[in-house]
Amino acid sequence: MAFQQIKPDVLCVGAKHWDRRLFDELVPLPQGTSYNSYLIKGSEKTALIDTVEPEVKDQLFRNLARAGVSRIDYIISNHAEQDHSGSIPMVLEKFPEAKVVTNPKCKTMLQDLLPLEDKVFIIKDDEEELSLGNKTLKFLLTPWVHWPETMSTYLIEDKILFPCDFFGSHIAASKLFVQDEGLVLEAAKRYYAEIMMPFRMKIRNNMEKLSAYPIDYIAPSHGQVYDKPELIWNAYKDWVSQEVKNEVVLPFVSMHGSTRKMVDYLIDALTDRGISVKPFNLTVSDLGEIAMALVDAATVILAAPTVLNGAHPEALYSAALINALRPKTKYMGIIGSFGWGGLMEKQIGSLLNKMKVEYFPPVLIMGDPKEKDFEALNELADAIELKHSEL
Numbered sequence: 001m002a003f004q005q006i007k008p009d010v011l012c013v014g015a016k017h018w019d020r021r022l023f024d025e026l027v028p029l030p031q032g033t034s035y036n037s038y039l040i041k042g043s044e045k046t047a048l049i050d051t052v053e054p055e056v057k058d059q060l061f062r063n064l065a066r067a068g069v070s071r072i073d074y075i076i077s078n079h080a081e082q083d084h085s086g087s088i089p090m091v092l093e094k095f096p097e098a099k100v101v102t103n104p105k106c107k108t109m110l111q112d113l114l115p116l117e118d119k120v121f122i123i124k125d126d127e128e129e130l131s132l133g134n135k136t137l138k139f140l141l142t143p144w145v146h147w148p149e150t151m152s153t154y155l156i157e158d159k160i161l162f163p164c165d166f167f168g169s170h171i172a173a174s175k176l177f178v179q180d181e182g183l184v185l186e187a188a189k190r191y192y193a194e195i196m197m198p199f200r201m202k203i204r205n206n207m208e209k210l211s212a213y214p215i216d217y218i219a220p221s222h223g224q225v226y227d228k229p230e231l232i233w234n235a236y237k238d239w240v241s242q243e244v245k246n247e248v249v250l251p252f253v254s255m256h257g258s259t260r261k262m263v264d265y266l267i268d269a270l271t272d273r274g275i276s277v278k279p280f281n282l283t284v285s286d287l288g289e290i291a292m293a294l295v296d297a298a299t300v301i302l303a304a305p306t307v308l309n310g311a312h313p314e315a316l317y318s319a320a321l322i323n324a325l326r327p328k329t330k331y332m333g334i335i336g337s338f339g340w341g342g343l344m345e346k347q348i349g350s351l352l353n354k355m356k357v358e359y360f361p362p363v364l365i366m367g368d369p370k371e372k373d374f375e376a377l378n379e380l381a382d383a384i385e386l387k388h389s390e391l
Contacts, residue, residue, distance in 0.1 A: 042132020309341025
């Protein structure tokens with residue numbers, strides 16, 4: 001993919017990873033991803049903002065060559081994670097005059113990950129600037145989106161924000177700017193849910209800080225560039241807010257059908273009460289889809305049978321995932337069936353220790369559900385309806 005221009009002398013020279021399907025050996029990538037590296041040509045100096053995953057570094061170097069780059073003065077490192085920093089040593093080898101510009105915490109982390117000596121660094125603190133001649137870069141610390149050292153770079157004259165992972169989306173596309181807004185927002189919501197959601201409160205603080213600057217473009221290091229920045233800005237405002245929707249996320253697993261009967265009954269009971277339900281069979285569901293559903297839902301009900309005397313392993317994994325992502329969910333509950341031993345409630349509860357939620361009484365039954373068990377599910381549906389009406 002050739003380099004692409006955001007504005008005169010501001011180029012995207014990064015790499016597309018069209019066929020990558022798993023990130024961090026964990027996160028599904030249904031649409032691939034990109035590693036956006038940006039070249040800023042000032043009247044006196046040239047800066048490269050972030051690099052790329054080393055596996056696709058040849059794309060970066062081809063794009064630099066096509067852009068006629070013979071000298072790079074500064075490599076701006078917004079974030080130490082290797083999909084953005086991993087090619088810094090190779091860029092320094094090709095452009096030995098370059099200096100790595102970053103903040104103190106990022107310098108420490110870069111040196112933990114890469115063979116970089118002190119002499120290659122220029123350290124900038126929060127709100128300090130760097131002149132390229134007729135263009136000026138301002139560095140804004142935006143920690144915990146999603147690592148503690150992350151900063152954003154703001155190009156003052158062109159009003160472009162380069163926030164690295166912040167506002168990103170795992171999507172590979174031939175067009176530089178967002179065109180299919182629905183597709184991009186879905187990818188961005190998946191990215192937020194899987195990576196950013198645990199740091200929701202930190203993100204709110206960082207957005208408040210960035211709101212002081214006029215922004216015409218948001219150019220993240222994954223996905224497309226927003227030439228209408230309000231699209232992703234308003235989406236993030238919603239996602240990080242305290243507001244939840246009249247929705248229940250229902251991850252479930254069933255071995256012999258008993259738990260599935262409970263799930264099907266509860267879905268109908270909630271639907272009859274005007275509550276939107278998003279069920280996910282844990283044996284076949286995309287974890288990214290579950291994470292996206294967790295962004296907005298007021299309630300999560302986890303449904304599982306027992307294996308031996310504990311919860312099914314898929315349910316335990318789901319509980320651990322929910323605990324790690326820490327959605328703004330207000331209420332949680334457990335339903336399920338057991339055979340001869342029932343430690344499920346205690347076991348799942350121990351994995352949800354970071355969730356600050358109100359719990360509904362569990363509906364845990366022995367064997368196949370009976371009439372009294374369905375009545376207990378009706379009572380659970382009533383309780384959910386009441387709580388949601390108070391939101």
